[in-house]
Amino acid sequence: MPTFKAPKGTRDFYPEDMAVRRRIEDAWRSASIGHGFEEIEGPTFEHLGLYTVKSGDGIVSELFSFRRSGGTDDYALRPEFTPTLARMVAARGGSLPRPIKWFAIPSHFRAERPQRGRLREFFQWNVDMLGLDDPSADAEVLSTGLAALDALGLRPDVATVRLSHRDAVASALEALGVERESMYAAFQLLDRRDKLPPEEFAKKAGDLGLGPDGLAAFDRLARIRRPITVDPAEIAAETGVPVAAFEPMVALREALDDAGVSEWCEWDLGIVRGLAYYTGTVFEVHETGGGERAIAGGCRYDGLVELMGGPPTSAVGFGMGDVVLGLVLRDRGLLDGIEPPRPTVFVLVADDVAERPAARILASLRQAGVHARRSYRATRNVGKLMSEASRAGAGHAVIVGRELEEGMVVVKDLRGGGQETIPVDSLVTMFTGGDDE
Amino acid sequence: MPTFKAPKGTRDFYPEDMAVRRRIEDAWRSASIGHGFEEIEGPTFEHLGLYTVKSGDGIVSELFSFRRSGGTDDYALRPEFTPTLARMVAARGGSLPRPIKWFAIPSHFRAERPQRGRLREFFQWNVDMLGLDDPSADAEVLSTGLAALDALGLRPDVATVRLSHRDAVASALEALGVERESMYAAFQLLDRRDKLPPEEFAKKAGDLGLGPDGLAAFDRLARIRRPITVDPAEIAAETGVPVAAFEPMVALREALDDAGVSEWCEWDLGIVRGLAYYTGTVFEVHETGGGERAIAGGCRYDGLVELMGGPPTSAVGFGMGDVVLGLVLRDRGLLDGIEPPRPTVFVLVADDVAERPAARILASLRQAGVHARRSYRATRNVGKLMSEASRAGAGHAVIVGRELEEGMVVVKDLRGGGQETIPVDSLVTMFTGGDDE
Structure with missing residues (x-):
């Protein structure tokens, strides 16, 4: 007799797990719609080339790629949503009204070693705004993400947005002596600075053209973390970088302030993000304690x-996975007590003669859209059945018994207390607020 | 410059497509919850063995199977949900309270030739009830499916449930002379009767031990289609089968009647369904015209x-995909006019001085949970901006302009007509019904 388990790094969602997932997805969807984004989705797998076209991505080594048995096309399970979104925008070329404001909540797959905060299948909320080359788009996208965190119970004292701007950092690095053609390598070094021994870091910085002074300035720049309310001019003074380099940060800061999210944000010029196609604003959302991986990026x-064959299109977006977010929420008790929907009505059979009429009463409630359940136990002991109704979390119990001979049933209010005997015919009306059809 | 397309047989869901998918999913989810089912989900891919353990399934040839590059495990994209569900029930053994009432709306994958009503990736609603060996469970599951069809606008004159009962048909075939050990072959023959030339059908029936009389009776049985209100005893008389064979149909018919769904149902003893693990009640939902594939099975x-290593557990369920259902609904105009959520408020900037205050007004509305949009155009022409607000389907337009100097904005009702000038401070209250926080 074989016994099967879910594949490593994937999850079974039992009803209590699914209730949590729904809570998170509902917060994501409400925030998206409230901010004027429209939902889209794409295939769960794509042609492998869609993910490998942009070489240098770390993601490629983590792909679940496959070829259909007997087929000739190579596919991969979706590791991220942005290539699908870019493909969809490219396919409709210029015919989509701008700006394009889309969100999606699909599953994603990465063939990496499962560990805390990382699974092989996870859900990720993607919010993207295309065709508006203005910091207000960056702020709009980010404030959508924060609205969902707020709805889930996270506040600026618990979650922090760490922001940087690749153009600003590139200008700063250039001012410190990094050649333009070494900029990609410089960002890689910036990203890995805490993982390298100091002497290796110094050697690599030297390869970029930085002398000891430049190295010290690079290091200071990488460690800048300041409230967003701090004027970028101050940071320029501190790092010895000409203030003009930080110009893009001034406009971004203003847009974030207008969007009412400044209190969540801080400058962190060490934020790089791995993907090679990133430009301009970059950010990560972290729990303030910092123990977990990023909640969003x-x-x-x-x-x-354009790389996907579409027209040149400015774009900004973020992804927020369910795994790290779930850990952060759970650690703070913000997922306690979440359970599947509870019934409005629980129907009990108090007498054998009532069994088939009770089935019909149940059906009529459900056909009217009332969330109604019943006991499946053979007992006619009303006390035991009432306990079951309470355990199910029902608002009311409908007791179908001998009163039926007079066309009546007993309705018990399980939350407010009290009970009344009412005609069967008015039962549906009672729970649909008058519209009995 | 590469251009990529979605893989063959998969779909891109643009906002208007996603709105339709949400409509269908919402109907499925509401019907499930209203009938007391709780939502679950499992991994998108499973160990290949989960699907091949039950040999003889047609599904195996349509699997998207794969092995992670560098890995040793064989996986397959989920072609159906029932094996995952059975695995999840088996994993929790006897600890789940009975009956188990679960539903799921995951994506499914079949590597078959895409054609009308069949895609390689589709969404399927699964409703299952386990641990209650009673026809009322069959009726409860089926009436849940019909409640969703009803909510989507289908009625018994458009969609028909064709029901059979494998035990009843097996008893009938036995009475006609089919040996017990040939029963699986007999059901295969029953399933393929319309695809075989008469002489081949007669030959195969002969192999089962049926003489000319038995063959004629088999053929009559296979073509029985009667309203569910017809007494199975009548069918017994008509086919020359002892009435006892149809006993299971009597109880099923009673349960369907109590559940209030008889008018949707008819007996169709030719319904077999392919999967080898099916027992007892089988049904398919078809559009009455019959031109499309089954809407549900x-x-x-x-x-x-038990096959998955769990305790013996009675079980009944159905699957309803989004593809055929979508075709049936669309053909009847039942998907016309479905669009993504429309905004409550559309914010316009009527004067340059109002630009940043308008951004703050927009943010405050959104933070209060109001679905609010803005124009991204540079124009300050209120007429043009109002047209844009109307096209967006907004309920109200908020015009932020020179009135701001007195702390006022203009609110225009785009549906009812009329406008008023109100203090900025009371704007959020106006759209949240008083709770301004």
């Missing part, structure tokens, strides 16, 4: 739609 | 949980 990716 | 599968 976002960026501008102005070149990607 | 369901059955008892009492042995499956």
